[in-house]
Amino acid sequence: MPKYSRVFRRFLISYIIILIIPSIAGYMSYKTAITVTESVSIENSVTQLQKSKELLERRMAEVEGFTRQLAINQDLNILMNENGSGDASNVYGIWKMMRNVLTFGQTNDFLKHYYVYLSNYNVLLTPGSAYFRPEHYYESYYYEDMPFEKWKSTVLEGTHRSEMMPLSPFMDNKNETSVVTYMQSLPLDSFTGSSPAVVVVIIDQQKMTDLLSGITDRYGGWVHISDADGHTVGLQGTDEAHVGLLSADSSFDGEKLSQFYEDDLVITIRSDSTNWIYRAGIPRHVLMGSANQIKYITWSVTGVALFIGVAAGLLLSYRNSAPIIRIVGVMKEQFGQEGQSERNEYDFLHGNISQMLTNNRRLESELHRQAPLVRDAFFKRLLAGEFQTRDEIIAAAVQANAGLTGDTGYVGIMQVNGYPLMDNVEVLNELNAARLILKQALIDTGSSVRMTDIGSDKIVFLFTYMDEPTAVEIGKDEVTMTLERISRLAFEEYRISTTVALGGMFQAVTEVSQSFEQAKQTLDVAVHQNRKELSWFEDTRQESSTYHYPLELELRLIGTVRAGEQEEATRILHTIISQNTVHRELSYEMKQQLAGEMKGTFLKLLDQKVFIESESFEEMKNRIIAIQPAEPLEAIQVELAAVMNVLCEVVHSRKNDSHTRTVEQIKTYIESAYTDSALTLYRVAEQVERPEKYISQLFKEVTGVNLSDYLENVRMEQAAELLHNEVLTVDEIASRVGYNSSHSFRRAFKRVRGVSPSVFRQSALDG
Structure with missing residues (x-):
């Protein structure tokens, strides 16, 4: 029995019940047909016996009619009334009567053997003969159980009125038979004593039963x-x-x-x-011959139908229960409940699915509740420059529902003035209220703005626009007007004084952190100079004695190179050089110090296993060391960019090798497990120890083919090889290449090969 046979049995019982219902109806129809057939057969038999009875009674009525004709016969009446004693016998009359008697027996089979006894003449007349002594007749025709004297006294000398003698053994001229004797005395009104004449008809039993x-x-x-x-x-x-x-x-x-x-x-x-x-x-x-024939046909057809129905039920039960069994198996493996096999599978699925739905709703509710926090965390990570690539930022923005509308924009900081170094509860509450007022004012502007808090008195906001020059210029003017209006409104209505600083324009979302750093620098300058108006980064050029190369920017550069993001790494390198040449005036010593820091950054990069194992390691190391800090920063940028490009190519090559190995591992596993009909993406991912979505996208990216299509092609290739001989049937081949249903196999084979399996086999054999 299968491990989850209860599911199979439930399906099978359902199909059997469906079979039983029409079977019961068929059985009732069968019983009705048998009853009707039996009734019709009995009725026909009764009718047959009734017709035979009527025919026999007609024959007996003819016998009685024959005696009545004799009763009115003039010649017989004359003979009956004559005095037959002595020698004066009416020989002519007897002869004539004997001739008349002969004609009566030609119309009825029952009148083949009869005689008329005239007591006055003691003569017995038969068709064609006259016995003047009855004993002469009795010598050839007599009853075996009746002596002559008894016969004479009982039959010839008795008075009879349509009397029947029961069936008796009789000798008919040395032929033994059984007869029924009909007797009638003449004249018909003879009731007592001896009668002048007696008509006796001897009816052979065979004549009666023939009817x-x-x-x-x-x-x-x-x-x-x-x-x-x-x-x-x-x-x-x-x-x-x-x-x-x-x-x-x-x-x-x-x-x-x-x-x-x-x-x-x-x-x-x-x-x-x-x-x-x-x-x-x-x-x-x-x-019951007809009924038995109906019974035989009915039971034969019913038996064949039930056999086919049960076979179909078994097949359908297996096909319908197999997916449920697989789902139950996967769920038990995932939930660690293998030991609960005695539990009803439907209850198990119902309970776990209900639990999953409940957990999903709870998780969804929690996600909705956490959504503002997730978005806030995303903006903080974006401002901190924790993301390495643009794709990573876009994916995180979609996941956090952050709603970034473009790659170009500005980062600004709005600080509430008047609360430095004050951190008691009342002050924090006032600052919280002030931030809420300012945030609501920013939201009410209808601009595409995203906000988060840094510290208790600062709000960071992000304006994004489509990457078009006109949109950017209009956006800058709009931002300036919006922020000035909000600052004025906050002071006039709530007496909230603010200082607003904005960084330089970023042209990619990966530069948001750079714009944020610029905004912080601008805010520091604005606070230091006690500026009340809106401050832009490009309006606050610093004559600084230090270079700009913060740790987070260095980490971002290292991260992008490790990830192989050449374009993003090039942009970060350009930003570093631009910050220290366009927006700063560095001394000769600071330029050398910055060049040394950047050389150190790239030497740190080389200290990674992926680069140490590459063939160009020594060359890149020597190339970095050879960079002279005294060279212009632009020349150093060109040299570092060349080194960076080589390092990104190494990363890409290593990634491709890793991806190729993973894909080969997937192919190897599929080629060994394609015969398993339960082979799924989950099982493949489990085998290569990677997420399902990852291996699906990776396989498509490396091979250009979907993983499911590749599995199907492997199965079809194996099926084609098996179809080249006639050892296995198509159904057996379908099972061997991992299909539960031969119909699904035929459909897949025709989709891949363009012909059905049987046509492919025939063409292969003919070829």
Whole structure:
């Protein structure tokens, strides 16, 4: 069983329930069809027996009609009324009557064997013969269980009124058979004593049961006919013993039209005219032949459908449960809950996803709460020059939602005057209120301005514009007017005196920290000179005895070179030289000191492993050492820029080598694990110990192909090799190259190769 078989079982049970519902409906339809078929079969059998009964009764009615015709026959009446004693026999009359009797038996099979007994002549007339002694007749035609005397007294000399003698064994001219005897005394009004004549019709059992052969021949059953006293009149397909057991069984209802007894359907019909009981037994399996055929077809189709349904359910259950099982596995690996396998997987997912959503909402709320602090921290880092590259600044600005609108602008500082070296609570509260007023005033101007605090009495603000000359010039005038208006308004309404200083224009966001440093220098000069108006950096040229090379600027230069950002490093180097040549007038000694500091910076850079291991290390070291501090700063800038370019190229080369090794490691892992259908970007990242987004972008950058496309191409290459022979089926190949679904494999193969796997295999084999 799989590790998470409960998920699989839940899906499978759902599909089985879906199968059971139509199966129940089909079963009910099947039972209805069987019941209807059984009812129709019974009804047809009853109808068949009813028709056979009616046919037999018509034949018996014809027999009775035959006796009535004899009763009105003039010749017979003459013979019956003559005195037959003595020698005066009416031989002609007897002969004529014998001829008349012969014609009656030509219209009814039951009249093949009959005779008329004239008691006055003691003669027995049959079709074609006359027996003047009945014993002569009885020598050839007699009842096996009845002696002649009994026959004579019972049959010939008795009085009969449409009387039937039960089925009896009979010898018909040395042919043993069973017969039913119909007897009628003539004239018809003879009720007591001896009658002048008796008509006897001997009906062969076979003649009677032939009329019921529709049941016995069709169903292979049995038929039994009994008179009102229960004596057997007709019997076929069974024996008296079986009929006797049937009648004696208390569980058998003799009045019921149809009922199942043992393995037979027994149909019972009573004749209204003769009170005979017609009973037929039809084997159940014959009667239910159509129903059995329906049953066989139904069960066969149902069995095949259920088998296919269960197989489809197994496949779909596996396909639908596999992603959930993988998700549960990943979540348990991540959350460290492998030991909770007995827990319901859906509850596990629900609980953990709910927890993740709750944590996400809590984190989102916390991020919203921390957003101002994040933006403030971003501006402080930007002002401090902690970012090495422009891309890093842009990414951090987007992450902090800082909203930088351009690469060009100014950095300024607004200081609240009148609170130097005062740090009690009341003063801090006043300064806090003053800063809030000034910030709100800056916001109300509608300008694109970002602000943060430095110290308790200073606000740093940042104006940014699109990198266009006209926009910059207009922006400077706008900044001047805005800040002067805010300063005037703050003093007039709140008696807040301010000093405002702005640095030089920065032309890239990486120069914001430089503009900030210039603003600080300008503020120092403005405070020192007690200036009340707005001060710009370019308006405060300093004749300084010291050079400008702050530690943070040196660290930024080192960081950008280490990162291989040649353009940014060149801009920082240019800024350093510009600050000390354009905005300062350095003495000869200070210029030499600055040149030595910058040589030291580059020698510090060379003390990195990445540069020590490079082939150009000694050359770059000697080149830096060879720089003479006495040379002009512009010449030193050119030489250092050349060294810096070489160092950045070394960094780029090392980065490319590292990236190439990482990509090769990814390729090696994919080629060994492509058969695993659960191979994901997360697993690849885990293998190479790098973040998922990093390896995805890195792989695309180095190879020009998406990682997912590369994995698919590897799988298709392996599949193409396997398709060159007929050992494996397409489904087996799909499984071997990492696809759970053969349909997904076929679709991917056609997308990559342009043809389906089967067409590719055929063309490969034909080629």
